[in-house]
Amino acid sequence: MLILIFLSYSFGGFKDDISDFWESLNNTGGPTGFEFLQLDMHARTNGTAGNDWEGGVHSLLTNPSEIMYSSEDPNKRYNFAFTYKKLFLDMNANFVGFTAKNGTSAYGVSFLGFFSGDMELRYGSPGSSLADYSGENTSFGITYARSFGDLTVGGTLKTLKERIFEVSYSTYSFDLGMSRSFKAFKDKDFRFDLSFLHVGPKYGPEGLDEEFRLPLTWHLGLKGNIKPLFVGFSINKPLNTRLQYTIGGEYSINEYFSVRAGRRINNPLEKYSFGWGLRKNNLNFDYSYAPTNIEIIEGSHIFTISIGL
DSSP: OOOHHHHHHHHHHHHHHHHHHHHHOOOOOOOOGGGGGSSOHHHHHTTTTTTOOGGGGGGGTTOOGGGGSSSSOOTTTEEEEEEEEETTOOOOOEEEEEEEEEEEEEEEEEEEEEEOOEEEEEEETTEEEEHHHHHHHHEEOOOEEEEEEEEEEEEEEEEEEEEEEEEEEEEEEEEEEEEEEEEEEEEEEEEEEEEEEEEOBBBBTTOOOOOOOOOOOOEEEEEEEEETTEEEEEEEETTSOOEEEEEEEEEEESEEEEEEEEESSSSSSSSEEEEEEEEETTEEEEEEEEEEEEEEOOOEEEEEEEEOO
């Protein structure tokens, strides 16, 4: 910070450059496609407003490098998870993921699907009903991560498909991430992570000139595990929204039960989230709820079951 202040007064254009850069972070890049990729699909992560300490299978969609952490128990080599997310207007999303850890490497596969349910196709507005139709988005991903001491790096290749009525199109994207763990404050565990998500080309239906961009997002986070409390803070910049901030935490009441809460700033849909988790041996059950900022739209419920072996 002192260096920035010195440079701003020493070099006339530097102050303007910093100001321009900061303003650019709050610009939006217009509408994007495949926005289901931005959904939180783990009840524990969603309950803390997107701040995740657990790692393992639940990091497949947020930071591929953190699958190396393979849950809170380092002896667990395999992780499996299933999530059901109930959204407004009978829409829902599902996630299935699996990770395996082998020494300094980890591998993962994932499926993410968003389903709209039946909607009415009308001739004009309001018009008469012609038929029912539905829409869906799906993603299949393959992830690899590797650790180099306290530093882990990872990447994911995803195939994406979108269908609305009889129109469908496909594309691909990449996720890239890194994470660094360290000790501080009387050997308490902390972790810094950085990720770039949904990096890929423009896409569009064949025969049409219009193309869409993916919801490119960068994430920067700092979190600490100060048992029985976990806290996290992150900065996120999706292409289609302003710069967002989140803060969240989890408190373990005992070895079987935890409660969570989080706050989102500049998120266009949600401000708060909260939830709880139950765990017994290798089995975890987590739930979270996030009300929306729009009164006529109900909040989302997320249920996650995960197993570590």
